[in-house]
Amino acid sequence: MLELRNVSKRVGAELHIRDVSLKLEPGSLNVLLGPTLSGKTSLMRLMAGLDRPTEGSVWVDGKDATGVPVQKRNVAMVYQQFINYPTLTVYENIASPLRLSGASKAEIDAEVQKAAKLMQLTEFLDRTPLSLSGGQQQRTALARAVVKKADLVLLDEPLANLDYKLREELREELPKIFAESGTVFVYATTEPTEALLLGGNTATLNEGRVTQFAPTVEAFRNPVDITTAQTFSDPPMNTIEVTKTKNTFNLSGGAQLIVPKGYWTLEDGPYTIGFRAHHLKMSSPAETTKNEPLKAVVLITEITGSESFVHVNCTGQNWVMIARGVHNYDPGDAIELFIDTRHLLVFDAEGTTIHSATEQQAA
Amino acid sequence: MKNFRWFVPTLYILFLMAPIYWLLNMSFKTTNEILGGFSLWPKDFTIDSYVEILTNPVWYNGYINSLSYVLLNMIISVSFALPAAYAFSRYRFLGDKHLFFWLLTNRMAPPAVFALPFLQLYSSMGLFDTPLAVALAHALFNIPLSVWILEGFMSGVPKEIDETAYIDGYSFPRFFVKIFMPLIASGIGVTAFFVFMFSWVELLLAKTLTSVAAKPIAAVMTRTSSTAGYELGLLAAAGVLTIIPGAIVIWFVRNHIAKGFAMGRV
Numbered sequence: 001m002l003e004l005r006n007v008s009k010r011v012g013a014e015l016h017i018r019d020v021s022l023k024l025e026p027g028s029l030n031v032l033l034g035p036t037l038s039g040k041t042s043l044m045r046l047m048a049g050l051d052r053p054t055e056g057s058v059w060v061d062g063k064d065a066t067g068v069p070v071q072k073r074n075v076a077m078v079y080q081q082f083i084n085y086p087t088l089t090v091y092e093n094i095a096s097p098l099r100l101s102g103a104s105k106a107e108i109d110a111e112v113q114k115a116a117k118l119m120q121l122t123e124f125l126d127r128t129p130l131s132l133s134g135g136q137q138q139r140t141a142l143a144r145a146v147v148k149k150a151d152l153v154l155l156d157e158p159l160a161n162l163d164y165k166l167r168e169e170l171r172e173e174l175p176k177i178f179a180e181s182g183t184v185f186v187y188a189t190t191e192p193t194e195a196l197l198l199g200g201n202t203a204t205l206n207e208g209r210v211t212q213f214a215p216t217v218e219a220f221r222n223p224v225d226i227t228t229a230q231t232f233s234d235p236p237m238n239t240i241e242v243t244k245t246k247n248t249f250n251l252s253g254g255a256q257l258i259v260p261k262g263y264w265t266l267e268d269g270p271y272t273i274g275f276r277a278h279h280l281k282m283s284s285p286a287e288t289t290k291n292e293p294l295k296a297v298v299l300i301t302e303i304t305g306s307e308s309f310v311h312v313n314c315t316g317q318n319w320v321m322i323a324r325g326v327h328n329y330d331p332g333d334a335i336e337l338f339i340d341t342r343h344l345l346v347f348d349a350e351g352t353t354i355h356s357a358t359e360q361q362a363a
Numbered sequence: 364m365k366n367f368r369w370f371v372p373t374l375y376i377l378f379l380m381a382p383i384y385w386l387l388n389m390s391f392k393t394t395n396e397i398l399g400g401f402s403l404w405p406k407d408f409t410i411d412s413y414v415e416i417l418t419n420p421v422w423y424n425g426y427i428n429s430l431s432y433v434l435l436n437m438i439i440s441v442s443f444a445l446p447a448a449y450a451f452s453r454y455r456f457l458g459d460k461h462l463f464f465w466l467l468t469n470r471m472a473p474p475a476v477f478a479l480p481f482l483q484l485y486s487s488m489g490l491f492d493t494p495l496a497v498a499l500a501h502a503l504f505n506i507p508l509s510v511w512i513l514e515g516f517m518s519g520v521p522k523e524i525d526e527t528a529y530i531d532g533y534s535f536p537r538f539f540v541k542i543f544m545p546l547i548a549s550g551i552g553v554t555a556f557f558v559f560m561f562s563w564v565e566l567l568l569a570k571t572l573t574s575v576a577a578k579p580i581a582a583v584m585t586r587t588s589s590t591a592g593y594e595l596g597l598l599a600a601a602g603v604l605t606i607i608p609g610a611i612v613i614w615f616v617r618n619h620i621a622k623g624f625a626m627g628r629v
Contacts, residue, residue, distance in 0.1 A: 048530065050526055050529070050530075069529075070526075070529045070530055071529055071530075071532050071533070071534060075530055076530065077526070077527070077530050079523050079527075081521065081523060083521065083523040083524055083527050084524075084527075085524065085527075085528075085542055085546075086524075086546060087542070087545040087546055088542075096528075096531045097531040097532060100531055100532035100533060101532060141527075144527075144531070148531070
């Protein structure tokens with residue numbers, strides 16, 4: 001088990017990690033989700049023991065491990081860049097942690113062969129890492145993490161530089177490989193989709209703070225505040241300022257929305273509402289027919305094939321809509337939109353979530 | 364036009380080789396022939412000059428002295444510069460950038476400036492006229508140069524490799540020797556080459572800090588005349604033999620040196 005207690009890290013005048021407390025259970029899969037520079041790598045370095053926290057403490061299995069050097073901890077780490085020992089063969093690269101732990105020759109060979117097979121590297125064992133492709137180099141690094149059987153495995157965006165097919169394969173494989181041995185598995189990513197695919201628990205990071213730590217789906221459905229919702233949303237969550245008076249939300253641009261069932265208990269007053277891109281529709285969802293369509297101007301359309309990402313300007317806000325199928329609008333086209341108000345997130349002035357869709361309604 | 368492409372490079376190489384050829388030419392002539400007139404090749408071919416140098420201790424000790432302080436200096440410079448360059452490349456500390464630049468300023472002063480203080484210091488410490496004296500004096504110029512070159516090579520190695528090694532369980536010394544040094548092998552080669560070159564070529568300090576026992580070859584060569592008059596053949600032969608070690612070293616590091624230049628540190 002790994003526990004961070006009120007950990008902060010200051011580098012120069014900058015605070016890279018702000019008062020983070022986390023408890024990671026053995027055998028658990030934990031995702032660190034946050035944009036670049038949100039502190040994912042800094043946090044992992046503190047977990048590994050590569051850096052010492054400026055404040056707070058790191059506990060491993062109930063013992064204070066704050067000052068324990070990384071060599072004395074049983075940790076494995078894989079970086080986003082493909083990091084291997086360029087002068088050693090792939091075999092020696094994978095064997096390196098075993099050699100240092102003093103394993104016997106037969107043992108090393110068995111483990112290396114097993115890991116190499118798992119990572120499909122068997123035929124490259126005699127080559128040096130730099131003569132391999134990027135994917136193979138990263139699999140070498142992963143194989144080294146596998147053979148170590150560490151208590152804590154840290155993967156820092158390990159698949160970010162790999163091609164699409166390999167990513168999907170490894171994303172499915174990796175958690176399984178490490179789950180078996182009861183390790184604490186930590187996986188950093190910038191992509192909400194990847195977090196959802198991995199499952200487990202997710203800690204959302206923003207500017208060095210952990211904004212929420214909860215089971216991944218739970219964090220996605222019920223973000224505690226607007227920052228978490230933004231971090232855990234791809235494309236970005238659409239937001240708008242509204243004022244609630246009785247049973248209408250008055251939008252800043254003058255339009256109105258009928259307050260849907262389940263939100264009636266909100267007090268009148270100003271709020272920020274948020275909704276995901278796929279809750280912005282081109283046709284009226286059945287239960288909100290009473291709402292007038294919102295007028296919007298198309299800014300740009302990105303077509304991925306099965307979906308179109310339509311960037312629009314509506315009531316003075318820039319929003320993104322995901323629509324099924326190919327919709328080839330030209331910039332400047334006027335379209336009419338509907339918000340599926342059943343899935344609104346409502347935030348107060350501080351950005352704290354005060355109402356999110358209940359589980360049955362959430363999609 | 365196409366058929367004359369070889370012309371300019373050939374001319375250039377001829378000009379470059381001319382003095383070396385002339386030296387070689389002279390070394391196989393007798394002094395009388397050299398002084399006697401112009402000849403493109405030795406008429407009276409002799410290897411007496413070489414025999415004299417390789418059998419007379421006054422001559423060959425010059426080579427031994429030179430080589431011993433050069434090698435000593437290479438060992439001192441590289442082994443001190445390795446940890447220093449690692450610190451500059453990997454750690455941030457108070458005044459690190461200023462200190463790094465200050466290292467270079469050591470090379471801005473001509474060696475002559477330091478001749479007097481070194482002479483007095485070594486004389487009073489009993490180091491005068493030993494290879495170690497010259498090696499230490501040259502280290503003043505060579506350590507900064509080595510740190511500067513090695514730091515460039517070390518910074519080309521991602522810090523994450525160090526960390527991966529620590530995570531795997533390497534202690535610092537083991538990592539440094541087993542993982543890190545092989546990674547910067549060409550950097551060490553290039554550094555050794557430049558250190559060699561400076562120390563082998565430098566004359567003033569080497570001459571000032573020695574008298575008899577540790578006299579370098581360059582100093583021996585400068586006694587142009589002896590009781591027997593001018594010995595130009597002998598001097599030419601000594602010159603040829605002095606070029607050889609440099610040529611050998613260049614041959615070994617030729618593949619790495621381009622990398623050093625590409626890093627802009629040499």
